[in-house]
Amino acid sequence: MITAPSPVLTKKNYLNEAHSLKSWLLTxxxxxxxxxxxISVTFFFMxxxxxxxxxxxxxxxxxxxxxxxxxxxxxxxxxxxxxxxxFLIPSIPAVLxxxxxxxxxxxxxxAFPRLNLLSYYVYLAGGLFIFTSLILGGVxxxxxxxTPFSTSYSNGYVLTTGLGIFIAGFSxxxxxxxxxxxxxxxxxxGLTWFRLPLFVWAHYATSMIQILGTPVVAVTLFxxxxxxxxxxxxxxxxxxxxxxxxxxxxxxxxxxAVYIMILPSMGVVSEIISTFSSKKPFGYTFIAFSxxxxxxxxxxxxxxxxxxxxQSVYAGMVFSILTYIVAIPSAIKIxxxxxxxxxxxxxxxxxxxxAFGFMGLFTIGGLTGLFLASIGLDVHLTDTYFxxxxxxxxxxxxxxxxxxxxxxxxxxxxxxxxxxxxxSKLSAIMVFCGFNLTFFPQFLVGYMGMPRRYHVYPPEFQxxxxxxxxxxxxxxxxxxxxFIYLLWSLKYGKLAGDNPWGAxxxxxxxxxxxIHQNFEVxxxxxxxxxxxxxxxxAHIG
Amino acid sequence: MADxxxxxxxxxxxxAVFTALIVLTWVTAWISTVDLGRMNLVVALSIAVFKAxxxxxxxxxxxxxxxxxxxIVFSGIYWLILLLFITMEDIWTRGWMGVPGR
Numbered sequence: 346m347i348t349a350p351s352p353v354l355t356k357k358n359y360l361n362e363a364h365s366l367k368s369w370l371l372t373x374x375x376x377x378x379x380x381x382x383x384i385s386v387t388f389f390f391m392x393x394x395x396x397x398x399x400x401x402x403x404x405x406x407x408x409x410x411x412x413x414x415x416x417x418x419x420x421x422x423x424x425x426x427x428x429x430x431x432f433l434i435p436s437i438p439a440v441l442x443x444x445x446x447x448x449x450x451x452x453x454x455x456a457f458p459r460l461n462l463l464s465y466y467v468y469l470a471g472g473l474f475i476f477t478s479l480i481l482g483g484v485x486x487x488x489x490x491x492t493p494f495s496t497s498y499s500n501g502y503v504l505t506t507g508l509g510i511f512i513a514g515f516s517x518x519x520x521x522x523x524x525x526x527x528x529x530x531x532x533x534x535g536l537t538w539f540r541l542p543l544f545v546w547a548h549y550a551t552s553m554i555q556i557l558g559t560p561v562v563a564v565t566l567f568x569x570x571x572x573x574x575x576x577x578x579x580x581x582x583x584x585x586x587x588x589x590x591x592x593x594x595x596x597x598x599x600x601x602a603v604y605i606m607i608l609p610s611m612g613v614v615s616e617i618i619s620t621f622s623s624k625k626p627f628g629y630t631f632i633a634f635s636x637x638x639x640x641x642x643x644x645x646x647x648x649x650x651x652x653x654x655x656q657s658v659y660a661g662m663v664f665s666i667l668t669y670i671v672a673i674p675s676a677i678k679i680x681x682x683x684x685x686x687x688x689x690x691x692x693x694x695x696x697x698x699x700a701f702g703f704m705g706l707f708t709i710g711g712l713t714g715l716f717l718a719s720i721g722l723d724v725h726l727t728d729t730y731f732x733x734x735x736x737x738x739x740x741x742x743x744x745x746x747x748x749x750x751x752x753x754x755x756x757x758x759x760x761x762x763x764x765x766x767x768x769s770k771l772s773a774i775m776v777f778c779g780f781n782l783t784f785f786p787q788f789l790v791g792y793m794g795m796p797r798r799y800h801v802y803p804p805e806f807q808x809x810x811x812x813x814x815x816x817x818x819x820x821x822x823x824x825x826x827x828f829i830y831l832l833w834s835l836k837y838g839k840l841a842g843d844n845p846w847g848a849x850x851x852x853x854x855x856x857x858x859x860i861h862q863n864f865e866v867x868x869x870x871x872x873x874x875x876x877x878x879x880x881x882x883a884h885i886g
Numbered sequence: 887m888a889d890x891x892x893x894x895x896x897x898x899x900x901x902a903v904f905t906a907l908i909v910l911t912w913v914t915a916w917i918s919t920v921d922l923g924r925m926n927l928v929v930a931l932s933i934a935v936f937k938a939x940x941x942x943x944x945x946x947x948x949x950x951x952x953x954x955x956x957x958i959v960f961s962g963i964y965w966l967i968l969l970l971f972i973t974m975e976d977i978w979t980r981g982w983m984g985v986p987g988r
Contacts, residue, residue, distance in 0.1 A: 529954070553961075556962075557961065557962065557965045561969060589976070590973070593969075593973040593976065594969075594973075597969050597973075644965065644968065645968070645972070648972070648976065651976075655980075656976050656980075657976050657977075657979040657980040657982065657983070658979075658982075658983055659975075659979040659982060660972075660975050660976035660979055663972075663975065
């Protein structure tokens with residue numbers, strides 16, 4: 346029997362290579378930049394979470410007794426803006442993508458390390474603008490900034506928030522550009538396209554969306570700023586504009602943006618399921634190409650947000666059909682993950698619990714998306730809590746489960762230490778239960794007709810809202826517990842060793858935490874991805 | 887793999903493109919004084935697109951770039967066409983039902 350060697354902490358690694366604050370703030374090391382992003386997105390996630398707590402507390406009672414109407418409008422807007430633009434979009438690509446992509450392809454860094462650092466500061470600058478608007482009094486348009494309200498009537502800080510999103514968008518574009526060039530040009534010898542880990546494929550597809558879509562939302566919000574500031578007519582009929590044009594341009598990016606959130610999560614889940622089933626993913630090529638198909642088809646479905654916005658019925662029919670089509674590559678992934686686990690050596694670890702959670706929640710989120718793709722049903726469900734529940738199942742149930750799964754999966758690589766398995770499993774279960782308790786009642790109350798974005802509602806909806814608020818409390822605890830034990834593990838966690846999970850990727854072939862240049866010697870790849878040998882299997886248990 | 891040699895563009899190409907851009911700018915200014923009815927916008931945009939193409943192809947060296955770079959540029963333009971065409975598909979078909987706004 347082969348036994349795994351005792352883990353030791355690398356003496357010189359990217360964490361202790363230099364200690365000064367300057368060495369962190371001006372670093373060009375993709376791993377340190379990933380950590381900087383992790384700290385920043387965690388801050389914005391907590392801030393966004395605070396606003397979510399205020400929404401849920403307000404909705405515990407049918408009367409608007411905690412927040413005034415205008416304040417409530419600002420609270421749900423800031424929740425959306427912070428969570429979408431400053432947390433969900435950069436979460437996996439900028440944190441895990443930055444940290445792992447070069448390691449996974451056997452490179453020393455990304456293709457443009459300086460640009461990578463610049464994109465972090467551009468993100469921070471965008472965040473600062475949005476944070477400033479929040480301090481000054483916030484914005485009340487909803488995260489969608491629909492015109493003509495946002496351009497002509499809103500009293501909030503639309504200009505600064507819009508500019509903040511415009512700026513943060515460039516960070517996303519630069520990261521996507523960096524990743525695409527890195528994947529094309531920096532792969533280790535022997536690492537052909539079809540030997541790439543599925544995480545890399547998912548990030549390639551995500552980067553395509555970031556590059557092709559983000560400029561459109563940036564331009565759109567800039568046009569809002571021009572119309573609001575200089576009264577140049579684009580969207581407001583009073584100036585000769587078309588408000589539906591805004592919705593077309595906004596959703597051209599913002600629907601694919603959901604795939605910016607979910608595709609990297611799918612990449613994470615592919616890695617986790619393969620590793621903890623000790624099996625090559627079933628239908629590797631299908632999973633890889635389904636990522637690209639989602640990226641392409643995801644761009645063609647934006648009009649399903651406009652069914653009741655005076656979009657033509659014929660355009661609605663085209664968008665409806667295209668929306669059904671985009672479900673196919675998503676379903677391919679779910680079925681392939683299930684098939685991967687079939688007859689695999691499945692180990693129920695914390696990352697695996699998050700992957701299970703992802704599969705269940707994303708399936709519900711995806712299938713309810715088909716309800717909304719149906720034009721007739723969507724007329725009834727538009728702007729109800731059904732929609733709120735649906736997109737939270739995708740964006741929170743999908744993206745955040747993937748993010749937490751990924752953080753737990755690669756934490757031993759990032760820090761060199763393990764976290765307490767008992768606590769982490771408990772928190773994963775709390776997140777799953779808390780999430781369902783929060784959002785499943787919203788499907789019901791939405792179907793019954795409760796509209797979104799109102800803080801006063803008929804008393805018969807209260808029981809669902811109380812359940813939802815209770816669930817949000819459990820979900821909040823579930824998110825907070827990992828924050829504590831992950832910080833604890835930095836000092837007290839057991840040493841992880843190079844490959845604690847018996848995984849196959851190149852990132853597990855180097856030390857934990859990795860050295861500054863990632864590998865002592867550039868690796869040469871001679872076999873397919875996910876080839877499990879006795880060496881990896883020996884690590885199990 | 888793509889080769890790393892840079893294509894050397896003769897100076898006369900740059901001068902020719904520059905001259906064309908100046909002439910076309912003059913044409914744009916002149917044509918704006920002529921009323922072409924519904925073709926006003928079409929002509930102005932056509933000249934602008936042609937000028938942009940010259941810049942992309944010669945000043946930005948896309949005419950001499952690798953197939954991969956050309957594909958990236960093409961996909962950007964293709965995506966822009968998708969945005970415009972599918973948005974216009976809504977606007978063109980709004981009147982088909984005979985109901986205002988639908």
